[in-house]
Amino acid sequence: MSRWKRVLIVLGSVAAVFLAAVGGLFAWQWNGAGVSTVGQVRFDNELRVPPLAESTVEKDGTRVFSLRMQAGTTEFQQGLKTPTWGFNGSHLGPTLRAKRGEKVKVLVENTLDEASGVHWHGMHVPAKMDGGPHQEVAPGKTWTPQWKVDQPAATLWYHPHPHGKTEKHVQRGLAGMFLIDDARTASLKLPKRYGVDDLPVAVQDVAFDGADFDHGRRSFLQNTGFLGTRTMVNGTLDPYQVVGDELVRLRLLNASTARIYDFGFGDDRDFTLVGTDGGLLERPQTLKRVQLSPGERAEVVVRMRAGEKAVLRSFPQGNYGGGFEQRFAGGDDSFDVLELRAAAALRKSPKLPSVMGALEVPQEKDAARGRFFGLRMSGINGRKMDRGHVDETVVRGTAEVWTVRNEDGAPHNFHVHDVRFRVVLVDGKPPTGMLRGAKDTVYVPGGSTVKLAMRFEGPADPDTPYMYHCHLLYHEDQGMMGQFVVVEKGQKEGTPASGGHGGH
Known part of the structure; x- marks a missing residue:
């Protein structure tokens, strides 16, 4: 019995050491997962x-x-x-x-x-x-x-x-x-001088290994894809922009491959959302935050005062589906992205329009049929991407409602080629904020469901498909993508070529 006791004591000690090591490794990964550049960017x-x-x-x-x-x-x-x-x-x-x-x-x-x-x-x-x-x-x-x-x-x-x-x-x-x-947008009193009061702002997260880009994944505990430790705008690290107008339009693009941003300003000032992926809103909205997943765009107008500085910032987010995903997929991270520096004297800007026009996207009532898309790392509706297989066939000129659900908890989004859609419902409720605009890409957190109304204008081509996919690009590359073709009524889908073409 004493021999067995010694064996059990040794095994127990080994198990305790192993569990302590695993716990320590997890704690180290957890504590090291958060990234923040707030207050650390030189903007030079x-x-x-x-x-x-x-x-x-x-x-x-x-x-x-x-x-x-x-x-x-x-x-x-x-x-x-x-x-x-x-x-x-x-x-x-x-x-x-x-x-x-x-x-x-x-x-x-x-x-x-x-x-x-x-x-x-x-x-x-x-x-x-x-x-x-x-x-x-x-x-x-x-x-x-x-x-x-x-x-x-x-x-x-x-x-x-x-x-x-x-x-x-x-x-x-x-x-x-x-x-x-x-013509409609040209007639509206919006900031529209490119590079002056109308600025492209393409945001990417990066990490460097010496001089070279580090394209690796930050933690083995997340399957989101690459997450960088700093951001750049239009390829500029630590960027600032001098502005000379009271109102400045920022065309925000999340050009990162996996990171989700929640944009606002460091002093928590209001800004005006005027456009989303598919164009201008029906009416401007006053917001403090606009969340963009990879591939999404938002046009915002910010008011500046002479001589001041305003820092565009990405704030921590709480809608990743769970604490584990939020921590390791970047939800706890924050970044100082761009500093706007107002000149000592600013040009007067006209008042923004109160109405900008109707959205050119269908309503749910216009839909001829519905479809369901379940998002998982293993594929969409249980199938990985196959270039030789047509997953869905739609009839030219018809509207449909697509219901998209995140079924595995990891952050996903959903992009449909060729169309702009109306977000009808988010988890059974009407959309708010930027989700009220025309979209082609929408964030779908873990456990969430969105309903999207869209119309397929064609032209019909039964042999050449469009894509729908998660725009977290690591997920896309792993097979979270499907294909649909547009056909005339009564026409059948063809057989797409499994590969690309060589050009000419």
């Missing part, structure tokens, strides 16, 4: 404003842009050159701008050593021009999509969408904004 670099892309106009009125995907180096930190990718430069890309009703053509050239592509996020385009996984461009090849711009003025963006590699390609710097203008 002037914000880079991406140039407006040059274009030419053909005889038939088609506006032509050129985008070249290329490798290079960028000096984010003084004296240190980081290997990066960009469009028409070493990092990020120019801002493309076109008007509603214009025909657009983009000459896309791939000078990288691997296949990539360009997806027009938020744009209504034919499926063959969408730039998803079926339109990858091989190294040394070109692709020339063209379409007619037929949607309201909005802040869109472009980025690569190669199957299984989107996170890395966006992290390396392949992204840019695409702004659409229209």
Whole structure:
């Protein structure tokens, strides 16, 4: 008996040591998971404003842009050159701008050593021009999509969408904004001088390993994807912007691959939300916070006083589905993002309009049918992405209601290519804040359900699909993506090619 007692004592001691080690490791991970740059950012670099892309106009009125995907180096930190990718430069890309009703053509050239592509996020385009996984461009090849711009003025963006590699390609710097203008917006008294009182603000989180980007995952306890330890705006670390107007419009874009931000200002001032993914709201809203998951956009107007400074900040969030997810997926993190510095004397700005126009998205009552999408890391509705399989078939011209539920607790969002949708319900309740605007991407926290009304305008193409997916890009790359095709009434779906194309 004494021998067995000694064995049990030894085993108990080993177990106690093991549990203590595991507990200590978990505590270390928990305590080290939170990130905050509040009060630590020097704001000593002037914000880079991406140039407006040059274009030419053909005889038939088609506006032509050129985008070249290329490798290079960028000096984010003084004296240190980081290997990066960009469009028409070493990092990020120019801002493309076109008007509603214009025909657009983009000459896309791939000078990288691997296949990539360009997806027009938020744009209504034919499926063959969408730039998803079926339109990858091989190294040394070109692709020339063209379409007619037929949607309201909005802040869109472009980025690569190669199957299984989107996170890395966006992290390396392949992204840019695409702004659409229209006559209605031009007539409204909104800040609209690009780079002056109308600023693009593309926010990304980054980490550095010496001179190089650190693309690794921060903790083995989270499956969100890469989470950086600091932020940059338009590729600028520690940015400031001098402004000379009373009202400044910020076109906020969450261009991060996994991080969710809750934007506001360090002094907790009010700002005015005027637009979301799909364009202007019906009426401006006064808010203190606007939450953006990866891929979402918001247009906000902030009032400045002469000589003051205002810090755009991302605050901690409490809607990640649970304490564990909130801690390890970035919900407890906070960042000082951008400092606005008002000039000693400011130009007067006109009063913002009280009404901006109706949303061009359907109501729930317009829907011909409904569909359900369950989000899990294992896939959507239990299926991982398969480029050769059509998951859903929709009829051109019809409206539908899609119900999307986060079934596994990890933070997810949901992006649908080609369409803008109306958020009908959030966990059974009417939407508030930015969810009252036209959207193409929506955050779906753990355990939450959203209902979305959308219309499919086509054109019909049974053989070329659009995507729907989680826009946390690690999740997308792991297979949280499905495909749908638009067909004419009575037409059947075809068989999409399983791979991309080489260009020409």
